[in-house]
Amino acid sequence: MKAVVKHSNQPGDLSVKNIPLKDRSKDEVLVKINMASICGSDLHMYAGHSGYDWITYPLVLGHEMTGEVEDAEDASLIGRCVVINPYIPCGKCEHCLDGRENQCDNGQFFSKKVAPASLNYGFRENGGMAEYIVVPNENIMLLPEKVPNEVAAISEALAVGLTAIEKVKDVQGKSFVVFGPGPIGLGIASLLKGLGAGKIIMIGIPGDEKRLETAEQVGVDETVISDEALTDQLLQLSNGYDVIFDCSGHHSVPNQAVKLLKKGGELVLVGISTQEFQLQMDQIVRGEISVYGSYGITRSTFNRVLEYATDSAFPFNQLISKVYSFEDAKEAFDFAQNQANGKVILQF
Ligand SMILES: [Zn+2]
Ligand SMILES: [Zn+2]
Structure with missing residues (x-):
């Protein structure tokens, strides 16, 4: 063949x-x-x-x-x-038994997390x-x-995209920002649309214009090209946001996201980078912000x-x-x- x-x-x-x-x-x-x-x-x-x-x-x-x-x-x-x-999960580890086959490492533990052993x-x-x-x-x-x-x-x-969306408490009527209009970001936007999100804003960088057009066809409410004024611009569109998805994998996003989130807001990281990022600790604590990773x-x-x-x-x-x-x-x-x-x- x-x-x-x-x-x-x-x-x-x-x-x-x-x-x-x-x-x-x-x-x-x-x-x-x-x-x-x-x-x-x-x-x-x-x-x-x-x-x-x-x-x-x-x-x-x-x-x-x-x-x-x-x-x-x-x-x-x-x-x-x-x-x-x-995926070929082991079916026996605590992750598999809880329906999280994407976390299955055949019962092994790794301090340094790698792609799951189940990904075949x-x-x-x-x-x-x-x-x-x-x-x-x-x-x-x-x-x-x-x-x-x-x-x-x-x-x-x-x-x-759905695995990432299901990390957050609620979708219906909530406000969302999605960073990164690649296939995963666009997929998340289309799922949010179908699940009844209140407002969806898609952020791209210069060069993403065609992808942002696709985001508009999917039905997002606004598309924005990122520049220095991004945070101000987004806060003019809404008084804070409930949930932010990062599908860009750029290490600058988490810090920006915390500024945009409402208290009690949720940040889901889907894009991958091996770079470290910094968050101001009191902002997470005082803002009661939750940060999740989502993979596979x-x-x-x-x-x-x-x-x-x-x-x-x-x-x-x-x-x-x-x-x-x-x-x-x-x-x-x-x-x-x-x-x-x-x-x-x-x-x-
Ligand atoms: Zn397993
Ligand atoms: Zn894939």
């Missing part, structure tokens, strides 16, 4: 290659991939960025994929449209940017009817996104930027890297 292979950690060392398909055991299903979408982490691996030294190459990329079951022990599954959960397809094992994939039965999730392939292909990324997805947030995808209140179809044939994967990766407005998808 043909697959999109990153051959080494060298920047751009990616091509479409013929590789053998592994045999299916009786606890596994064979899925013919229809579409796989490109994630920020795929782009980091493509570019050979640091922070991915836990990846061994060559590797078939892709952890956001949808397809049709072609072979399974349970004949009723054959022909069903599915998405694939990229497209990271620790060949992923879904291929004509076929064989995965355990538990890793397929049946797609509800009416969910278009493109939306199915981006549903894992949307679940990253759980089976339950993934399921809920698939449910939401059948509801027209959630403008997920606005998030698709461009669909490429997988044969043009390199072109697609270059386009995605170059500030695509939304998700870039490979079709198989």
Whole structure:
């Protein structure tokens, strides 16, 4: 079968290659991939960025994929449209038992937190940017009817957004600022819209203009290009905010966010940086501000996104930027890297 292979950690060392398909055991299903979408982490691996030294190459990329079951022990599954959960959690640790498979390190503890041991397809094992994939039965999730392939292909990324949103107390009628109009930030905006947020403001930096246009199509109330006057400008639009999501990964955001939050406000960090940031301690204490980190997805947030995808209140179809044939994967990766407005998808 043909697959999109990153051959080494060298920047751009990616091509479409013929590789053998592994045999299916009786606890596994064979899925013919229809579409796989490109994630920020795929782009980091493509570019050979640091922070991915836990990846061994060559590797078939892709952890956001949808397809049709072609072979399974349970004949009723054959022909069903599915998405694939990229996690293989241990199922036994305290995190798994609490439904937080995205925190599963197979029962180990690390002072220095790394990507969970459970994060498998497209990271620790060949992923879904291929004509076929064989995965355990538990890793397929049946797609509800009416969910278009493109939306199915981006549903894992949307679940990253929902996992972050579910960290906060309440959405309905509340005011939100989202920093970073990349695919995750845009996904969060579309989820907030569908969940009945009161006000959503999306912040970008110069160069993000097209992404902010997409944010407007998603239905955010205001888009703002960040400059020195950002805090004042945002406080003119609202007397403080209930919740702020950082999807930019810029270490300057948390400090800015604390100034913008109401007392009792919540800051959720989704973007990743290895830089330290500083917060003035009394501001967190006197403001009763909560700061959360959010990483990856759980089976339950993934399921809920698939449910939401059948509801027209959630403008997920606005998030698709461009669909490429997988044969043009390199072109697609270059386009995605170059500030695509939304998700870039490979079709198989
Ligand atoms: Zn991803
Ligand atoms: Zn576990």
